[in-house]
Each structure stands twice: as C-alpha cells, then as structure tokens.
Amino acid sequence: MSVLIEALPDAVAIRCLARVPFYLFPKLEVICKSWRDAVRSTELYKAREEVNSSENLLCVSAFDPENVWQLYDPNRDIWITLPILPSKVRNLAHFGVVSTAGKLFVLGGGSDAVDPLTGDQDGRFATNEVWAYDPIIRRWASRTGMIVPRAMFACCVVNGKILVAGGFTTCRKSISKAEIYDPEKDVWAPIPDLHHSHNSACSALIIGGEVHVVHKGLTNVQVLTKDGWRVYEHSWVQGPMTVVNGSLYVMSHGVIYKQDRDSRKLVISASEFKKRIGFAMIGFQDDIYVIGGVIGPEGWNWDIKRMSDVDVLTLGNERPVWQKAALMTKCRGTILGCAQLRI
Template identity: 70%
Template structure:
C-alpha cells in the first residue's frame, strides 16, 4: 500500500477507509489496486476495531437454494450474498456453524438431497469436512477435518476455540465423542466424551461462559467446564423449543409464547402465536434482539401446500417493554433454515 489518499499518511488513510461499512467494500476495491490491497488486508480489520466501526452481521443458510449463505446487516437492513459454499456435498445440512477468529465456520453435516426412489441421502449422511469463510478476502477455504464425521451435533465457539460434541456419525450411530478446534493452528484435539449419548439430535449454546449440550426431548443438560476438561450433567427443567441467548439470558419459544428462563423460573415475554404453524425457522439473538427467520408454513389438515418463507421478524427484548418489527426479508434464501450464527467483522 502506498499513497492511499493523496496528502495523507497511509496509516491515517487506512483509518479513514476503516469507517466505511462492510457492504461497500466491493465498490471501494474498484478505485485502485492500492485500495483493493488495503480493503483485503488484516490491517484494515484491525483498524476497524480500533476506531470502533466493527459490525455484527447475521449469517444464514436455508434449504433453498443449496449451499448458499447470506449476511444480514442490521444497521442498514440489507442482505449480502456470499459465494456458494464449494462443498461437493449437495444440499449440505445438519451441520454445525459458528464464528471464530473473524471467520464463519461450517462443520460436518451431510446431504439433504434424497433420492426419491431409494431414499439414499446422496451417499453422505455425515462428513468430517470443515469450511471457513474469510470476510476479508471473501473466499471459502477448506480447513483441517474433524476427527470424527458427524451430523446433528452440538457446536459452539468457546474462548476463541470451537467445540463439537455428540451427534450421529456416518453409520447413523449416536456418539459421545467431543473435540476442540484451534482456528489459529488449524488443529483438532480430542477432549473428554459426553457423559451420556442419546438417540436424538443435540444442539449447543454458550451461557455464563460455559457450553451447554441439549438433546431433543430431554430435560437434562450436559455442561462443559470452562477449561474443557470434563462434563457435568444438570437438570434445569428448561422448556423444550427453539432457544436464543440475548445479553446473557436464555429465551425459549414454547406453545406460541417466547419465555425468558431464569434458573427454574420462567416469564412470558411476548406472544408469538403466528409461529405455531411455522416449522424449520431459526431463532437467534443479536444485540438486544431476537431474530425469527424463514422456515415453512404447512402442510396442515386444511391445506397440504408447503409455503417456504423468507421473512424476518425482530423482537426487541433488551428494552423495558418488548417490541416487534419486520426486517427486510432474505433476498436469495428461503424455506427451512439450516444454519444461523453471528459474525463480527
């Protein structure tokens, strides 16, 4: 980089460019070769942190179209489309997704492309492949593979590392193995197994600085200690249903209501009855908001049609009085949400 902006030292010019929103970066690259190099440099994203212009974006992948991700910019209410994930697995689903080290990671999973004659899931029920998307150079790259192929498993970012646990392996057998990934070293290491394995899908969330593994239909939760050295089994009596963590508190949708769970106590926060007919939607927290994204409506006893959705509803629970609003719908994705996480860049 040299003479980015005439008359300004490059260090100062870089801090000026750092204040430009992420969605405009492709246009900035068209100015000159030096600007393109600056926009695609680690130094620019460090400068964004220094000047306080880092952005929280929502990353979403839906069933339609296959292997496509979009980013949502809440400040500008717009969607950004990423290059297609270059996995050879058609309709990758049941994967884990997190952000760590400033990148988006898609881990494991299997094909959701089912042969209508044989029922075969494209020959791949579970894989150990790992992909990362770097928003600086705007490219996907394949990372070190997980030690065990897995699908429908718990996956969380914890203290700069990625932890995966449980799920089903390629022989469709439930497993208790857990492992941890270091994004800086691109290495997987085994950590203690879960205490219990169950013949049901599991999910993970981070609450109070600890990873919690929840199995569908069970009230018990397995909790990883902060050092990653072992698991404990707890029974919190949490409601069953979609969950989101907002500002350190857990919110659960159940029977058409969104409830705030505080220990063994729960408080109804807002009515969400329109989602009783919707399946496959994502519920996630970002800032002081809960985002309810996509999914499908139907079929039901009155209507056998299936309607894929692309709309987004935002419920603000961080304020004294909850409010809801419609955000811009996804521009490319629709239907069942396969993956959803946040990315800070």
Template identity: 70%
Template sequence: MTALIEGLPDAVAIRCLARVPFYLHPKLELVSHSWRAAIQSAELFKARQEVNSSEEFLCVSAFEPENLWELYDPTHDLWITLPILPSNISHFARFSVVSTAGKLFVLGGGSDAVDPLTGDQDGIFATDKVWSYDPATRAWNPRASMLVPRAMFACCVLDGKIVAAGGFTNRRKSICNAEIYDPETNVWVQLPDLHHAHNSACSGVVFGGKVHVLHKGLSTIQVLENFKQGWIAHEYSWLQGPMTVVRGKLYVMSNWFIYKQEGESRRMIVSASDFRRRIGYAMIGLGDDIYIVGGVNGPDYWNCSVKVLSDVDVLTLGSERPAWRKVAPLTRCRGTILGCTQLRI
C-alpha cells in the first residue's frame, strides 16, 4: 500500500490534507483511491479539529427545489449543493434542522402537498423520521426515529445532544412531549413534558447554556437547564419576531429593527426596513454576522407582484457601525426557507 504523500507518514499526511478547504474535497478524491478513502474518513475530520482548520457553514433548504440543501461557505463566498435528501415524502416541510457531532440532522415534519381538486392537505402532517447528512461521505442516512411524530416543533442542541419539544403530532394535535437524542448512541430518551402546549408553532433557542421554548404570541417561555430537573416557566418581556444567537448574545428582528436582547431590556442595533416586504426568510447567526436568507417579496400597496428570492443579506455586528451587505445568492434554492442552521465541519 502506497503512502498518501510520498516521504511522509500517513498520520502526518492526513494532517496536511486536513488543511485543505472543504469545497475542494471532491477534487482531492480524484487523485487516488487512497486519497478518496482518506478524505471520507473520520480521521480527517478529527484532524481538522486538531489543526484548527474546521470551517463554519450555513445549511439551507427552500421551497424550491424539493428536498434540496445547500451549504454556504462564508470564507470563499460560494454555495455547495448537497445530494437530494432521499425522503419519500413529497413537498417535505414543517421539519426541524440542527447540527451536532459534525453532522446535519433533519427531524420530523411532513408533507405540504395539497390536493389540486379539493385544496385539502394531501399527505401526512407529522412524522417521527430523522435523517443525518455526513459531510465526510457526503451522504444522507436514516437515524433512530423520534419517540413521537412531530411537526412545527422546538429543536435545539444542548451539550452535543438534540432536544425536541412540543409542536404538533398527527391530526394537528398540539403536544407537550419532549425528548433528547444522543448522536453517539443513536438513542432517543423521554424528557419531562413541557408545562403546557399551545395551538401555535413553537421554536427553540439555546441561550446562556439553556434551551428556551417559545410559542408565538405568548410571553411565557419554558426553559430547560438540567435534563433531570425539567422545564421551568418564566415570564419574559422579550420582543416577538425572528431570533438568533451571535457570540452568546440574543438578537431579535421586530418592527423592522434588529434589537439586542439584554436580560429584560433591549437595545436597537440597526434598521431592517429594507426587508419590510420580505416574508418566509430565515434569520441566523454565523460567526460575527447575522444572515437574512431567501424568502419571498410579497405584494404591497403599489406593487401586486410576488417575487421569489435567492438573496442573502449580511449584517456584520463586530464593526462600530453595523451595516448590511450582500453576499453570493443561493445558487439553486429559492423562495420560502424551510430549514436553516449552522454546520461546523
């Protein structure tokens, strides 16, 4: 068996390959069979952490095209198209997405297909299915199913484990159930139930080392700090709107301004009035920045047209005067964003 790089032990060669940017990995695999095996090995991704060459990406899926995901590389300002998610659910939507252990996880959700004759939903509303995408092998794999079928539920990563809570199950019934998944053992375990369910979608955010579950229109936020202790309900005067965490700080878009939430108080950071007509977008933090991704420009008083977007706008928070800028648009995904998260590879 030949060495990966002539004159170097394979352990050293792996650390050299680990410094090559992720977007070039498909080209490295063309060098030889041994290079292909090395690029797809767990050792390479472990070496990327050891030599501090890990990269952060955005993962995005939109209404068009169906079941397609793209990765955004902020260092090289380019998008990488992933293989199609091999789900047999048509018009897959209402799922949750997170990343942990160097993999992307897509959980729950159901079909958003509509019967063209009756206008009724033509498919299952919620499932318990879980998929993971491994960037080493660049393949999707089914994982252990959740204990309960879910759609429109809160999903977060705490201490490397995935917490799923609330949402709706089949027949659109709101639920209080919560569970936790260990990606190392591929096992789901029941958590204490939320204190209450609500007939609206819920979302989750990890902030201050705790999972916060929020229901639209409610000021009560249910907080999980300790897996055994269970949920604690708090009344917070947080603004309603899209939220994201950047460098441990919570940011909210409300009334077309970006605010930094500091405990019970808040501070306005910058105007977001340019997005006044924009709906169905994703707001997410990556590095020191806030990204506004995709969506649709809806009609207004002067213009009745609807424009499907692939735009990506970025707010850099580290500067003295935060300002918006545009980066490379989505290459294939367009329109309403169905899922968006970070992935560290």
C-alpha cells in the first residue's frame, strides 16, 4: 500500500479515513488504488471501532424485487442497495437472517415462487445453504451449509455464534433439530434438540441473555439452558415480537405492549397497522421499526398495495411517538428478512 495521505503515517491516515461514513466508501475507492485498498482492509474496520465511528445499519429484504437486500443508515435517513444475493433459489424466503463478526448471514429457506399449476414452491421448500455478505469487499460468499435443510425456523446469535432450531424440511414435516455455527471456523455442530416441534413457524428471541424459541400460536416458550431446552408457560399476547434493550415488545390487535413474563403494559396504539400484513417489526438501537408489508384489497378494489413505508416508534421519550423514516428505495411488499449490522 502506498502512502495514503501525504505527510501522515499510514496508521494515522487510516484513523482519519475510519471517520468517513460507510455510505461514502464507494466514493473513497475511486480516488486512488491505495485508498481503495484501505477501504477494503480489515485494518480500517478495526480503526472504526477504536475511534468510535462504527455504524449500526438496518438490513432488509422484501418479496419485491427478488433476492435484493438494502441497508438503512439512520443517521442520514438513506438506503443503500447491496449486490443481488446469488442464490439459485428464486424469491428466496422463509430463511433465517442474523449478523455477527461484521457480516450479514442469510441461512436456509426456500422458494416463495409458486408454480401456478402444481402449487409447488419451485421444488425448493427448504435448503441448507448459507450466504455471508462482507461489507468490507461488498460481496456475497457461500459458506458451509447447515447440517439439516430447514425453513421457517428460529435463528439468533449467541456469543458470536449462530444458533438455528426447529422449522420445516418440507411443507408438512416440522423438526426439532438444532445446531450452532462458528463463523470464524466455518463449521456447524449439533446441539440438543428442542423439547418439541410444532406445526407452525418459530422464531428466536434473546431475553435476559437466554435463547427463547417461540412458536406461532403457542403460549409455551422453549428456553435453552446448560441442561438443554426447558419449556415455560407464558401468558404472552400473540403477534409480531421484538426485543429492545432487553425488554420484549409485542404488537397485538392494533396495540403495542411491553411484555413481561406474566404481565404486560400498554405502550402505544398501532391501529394503522391493523390493515397491513407481512410487515417486519424489529428493535433497532433504542427504537422499534415497522417496515414494509402489504395492504390487501377492500370492497371491489382488488389491487394489493406493496408498501415501502418505514415507521419508527421512539421509545426513549416519556411518551413514545411514531415518526416516518425514508421509504425503502428498492424493496417493497412483504418483508422476508430483517437484521441489524454493525460496520
């Protein structure tokens, strides 16, 4: 690498470049080869941590367009489009998505493209494929596949490793198998099976440092302990769930609740979302983001409206308030995946 900035040691120059916002990195790359090499180096991202300039971005994928992901920069209220996920599966859906080790991981899932004659999901209901997006070089790469193909499963990060559990291998076969992935070694290993499977999709939440697996429609929750999975009965309301600063929030019947183990507190009305389906609700930094979705036909109007809207519930105020963020510039409609990425 040649001198980055004249009259400055490269170690100092790297720390200067580390303060540049991520969305400007493509412009830095065209200045000269040494700057391009610096922007695509791990040293720059280590320096971003050291000078406290790392950014938290929101990653979103929707039904339309196919296999496209976008990043949201909350500091500048802008969207960045990533290269197309190079999966051979059309309209990849029902996958797991998390971020760890500075990368975005998309795991498993199958096709959401239905054959109009047979009703089959393009012959690929569940896969074991794993893709990692590296923001340093801005490319997707294939990683070692999961031991068991699965879709509609629980997925989360525990101590830097990716845990997956449950889900379906076909549209009729649910599983209780669980496994864990080490992104540094690119290796999967089995862990104890869930206590039980269920004929519905499941999701994972980290509450109090513990993995909670929740099946849609069930009131019991499976929690991972050092002795395996334990089942707890909770009186949680049903609906989209997310965790913000260790607290669980649930949207149910047009209201958002803060849910404790055996009680709940009304936070704010969310009546405008009662007509919207297929949206994502995710805790991002200190707020709750409600993203995308569709509004179905009403009366004689058979048009389905695919939405790019982003609504933000600011929880830090004494009275939480709704605000609008910038519309997604590419993605719209049913949200297939959502995660937070630290760069």
